[in-house]
Every structure is written in structure tokens, then in C-alpha cells.
Amino acid sequence: MDQLQPQELIIDDRENGIFRVNRRAFTDPAIFEVEKREVFDRSWLYAGHTSEIAKPGDFITRRVGGRPLILVRDRAGQPHALLNSCPHRGNIVCRERAGSGAQNFVCFYHAWNFDLDGSLAGVPDEASYTPAFDRGAMGLKPVPRFENYKGMLFVNYDRDGEDLIAYLGNAREYLDYMLDFGGDDVEVVPGSQAYSMKANWKLLIENSIDGYHAVPTHYRFFVQYLNDMGADNSAWIGQRRQFGIGLALGGGHSVIENPQRRTPVMSTAEDELAQIRARLVERYGAERAHRIADFTRNLFIFPNLILISNWHTIRTWYPLAPDYIEIDAWAALPRDESPELRQKRYENFISFLGPAGFGTPDDVSGLEGCQRGFATCRELEWSDISRGMGKEQPSSQDELQMRAFWRRWNALMRGERGPTDCSDRPHAAQRAAAE
Numbered sequence: 001m002d003q004l005q006p007q008e009l010i011i012d013d014r015e016n017g018i019f020r021v022n023r024r025a026f027t028d029p030a031i032f033e034v035e036k037r038e039v040f041d042r043s044w045l046y047a048g049h050t051s052e053i054a055k056p057g058d059f060i061t062r063r064v065g066g067r068p069l070i071l072v073r074d075r076a077g078q079p080h081a082l083l084n085s086c087p088h089r090g091n092i093v094c095r096e097r098a099g100s101g102a103q104n105f106v107c108f109y110h111a112w113n114f115d116l117d118g119s120l121a122g123v124p125d126e127a128s129y130t131p132a133f134d135r136g137a138m139g140l141k142p143v144p145r146f147e148n149y150k151g152m153l154f155v156n157y158d159r160d161g162e163d164l165i166a167y168l169g170n171a172r173e174y175l176d177y178m179l180d181f182g183g184d185d186v187e188v189v190p191g192s193q194a195y196s197m198k199a200n201w202k203l204l205i206e207n208s209i210d211g212y213h214a215v216p217t218h219y220r221f222f223v224q225y226l227n228d229m230g231a232d233n234s235a236w237i238g239q240r241r242q243f244g245i246g247l248a249l250g251g252g253h254s255v256i257e258n259p260q261r262r263t264p265v266m267s268t269a270e271d272e273l274a275q276i277r278a279r280l281v282e283r284y285g286a287e288r289a290h291r292i293a294d295f296t297r298n299l300f301i302f303p304n305l306i307l308i309s310n311w312h313t314i315r316t317w318y319p320l321a322p323d324y325i326e327i328d329a330w331a332a333l334p335r336d337e338s339p340e341l342r343q344k345r346y347e348n349f350i351s352f353l354g355p356a357g358f359g360t361p362d363d364v365s366g367l368e369g370c371q372r373g374f375a376t377c378r379e380l381e382w383s384d385i386s387r388g389m390g391k392e393q394p395s396s397q398d399e400l401q402m403r404a405f406w407r408r409w410n411a412l413m414r415g416e417r418g419p420t421d422c423s424d425r426p427h428a429a430q431r432a433a434a435e
């Protein structure tokens, strides 16, 4: 990226309220290579949830940050994140997507076998190796860093840098609101919604925290379906439309927060939802219960994780090319609700965010359309992301939450290692505040 000056990619003029992103950031293979190294290989990446490997011998495999991983719970109950590549000659060791009751992992190629904690347990014809063969060093390699936040398992391929709690920073408060909804006991429903998109990975970030697109892009859902389901859609459209707020949380994280609006689930489970709310008050007090239960949130954790409370969704994705991403989404539901309410929440998740739901195909079409539009990026160089820039408190329909991402992205791409000011505050005001 030496020849590419970062200031060419972002115009961030806080004084005059101008924010633009150069569309080469979505198309250029050289930028993509730098992103892999400077963004993904330096950030905490969501890998899975402890409920997916609840018992000893449970395992899942998935690609995280471009690497194949095994997440496994060993015999002593300890979770591990292991690189799913054989120390012998590299083969993928575990080829299943998920399983339980595993005793060990046997490599397909020459049958080396490994314990659930990754250590090498057996090598066929081991006597043929020299005394220099170091068995202890030939286990499945753990990822450099692996941490658990309230059941959410994160990995980091960078040995240095801050720990997960520091990395989450102010986003932790909002993550807690979402996880506490399940009384600290959220579980991921088995099976994921896996799909792909011919679009740059950063388009899905913008889209996931973009209140502005919701009604025009998903018109059929908000105007027709909600109406047909007997849900009151006036908070989404028309005179009584509520806008909520968008916040930059530091570290590139951000959130959009809206007052809880009625959903089809709420109309059909009034009593149980009232009981759940009463339990939250008992457990956390009225104020915190209000913060947990009376708002919906899309929380973005830099660089590729979104939690969407309205649909109880955890979603992450990774680019395989500048114009191609693979996405996984799961339903994370409170463990102790009735099977009926769980079913309704699950149907709600599938019906909007499933690959054939009301929402996801619209978004895929929208983002693939942007990517096709970027073929004009020599003539039409800039995307405008300035919406709400002059406001004291931008709304969820504005774009502060996206600027927060882009500011952090830009800092990392420039090789800056310290904290980034992701806010809209003009530099002059910042200087004044610091004095």
C-alpha cells in the first residue's frame, strides 16, 4: 500500500461536515491484501459460542479470519480453539462441520491422531522418525489468543495488543444489555444461516447499522407483512415514525438503538413477555431492566460482528475477495423461555434474516447492486457517508455509526496502533475540550 496514500481513501472534514469514502476501498485487490493483515489479523474475531460445544467431546469447525479452526471442549470441560491444519503435512484434520462425543481427531491423510486439547496422541510407525522428532511440539496448534466473554468465544491472531475486555471497551455495556436479556444464559440454536454475497465486506457493515435503508429496501415487510400480521407498523412508517439514536462507541464499534417497537412475536406472547420483564426488574432493578428490555439494538463490534436484538441474531462474515463474502448468522435465544415463545422468536429470525426471509434477499440485492455500481469508480469516485454530521445526537437513520467504523478502519490501514477518535467532534472542539 506504499503507493496508496490513506488520505486518498477517506475525506473526513469534521468542521465542514463532509465525509466521503473512495470507492476503490471496495474494489481494489491491493487494499484487500492490506485489510487482511492490518485489520483482520489484528482484531478480536467472533468464532462461536460455548453453547455450541456444551459438553466434553463437542466440536464445531469453521473458518474464522480466513483460517480453518476447530472449536472443541476437551475431556476436562475446557474449550479450545485449534488451527485445523495438520502439523505433519498440512491437511485439514477435522472435516466435519460439527459433532459430539469425539474421543480424538484423526488426520485423514496419514492418520496422526490428536487429543481433544490438540496434543499429539499417536503417529503410525513412529519408530521411523529420528530422535529429533519432537512429539510435544507436533500437536494441533492453538490460535495465538482465545477468550470467552459471557459465552461468546473470540480469537485473535495477533499475540500483542489489548485483551478482549479492553478491546470491547464501551461496546461491552451494549453487549451486556443484549446478553442479559437471556438472564446471562443465551444459547445459540443449532444450525447456522450460511450464505454468500458478491459484495465487499464493508458494505455489509454499513448495511447492518443503517436505519435509513430499512423502510425503502424492506418496504414489503414493514408496510405489507407487519400490517397483515396485525402488528402496528406506525412506529416504522408514517407520522409516528420513531428514529432512535446512533452512537460511536470507540474502537470502531457502534450501535443503533431504537425504542422497542411492536413485533409479531410481541403480539402473540404478551403474558410470557410481561413475566420475563418482571424477572429482569427483580434481577437487575427497574432502570437496567428498562435499558435491557425497552430498546432494540443493532450492535456492531469491529471489524465483522453484528448482534441484532430484534431478531436475536449473531452474524459474522469474512471476505474471500474484494467483491465476495461468506456470511454466517445464528439465532441466539434465551435458554429458559417456553418452547412456544422460542419457536416464535426463531420463526421471527428466519422470516426476516433467513436466506429466504423478508429481509436478507433484499439486502443481498441491495449490496450486490452497490458492488456492481462500483464498476464506475473511476468516474464516480466517492460514496457520501456524511448524513447527520452536524447534529448534536445523530439518529439511527444517520450515518455516524458507519463513520465510526471507517475512522477506525482508516487508522489501522495507515498503521496507527493507538486509540482512534471515532466521534464526529470537530478537531477544534476536541482541542478546546482538552485544554
Ligand code: FES
Pocket (backbone or CB within 6 Å): 086, 087, 088, 089, 090, 091, 107, 108, 109, 110, 111, 112
Ligand atoms: S498430513 Fe496429517 S497425518 Fe500427514
Ligand SMILES: [Fe+2]
Pocket (backbone or CB within 6 Å): 207, 213, 214, 217, 218, 359, 363
Ligand atoms: Fe436490511
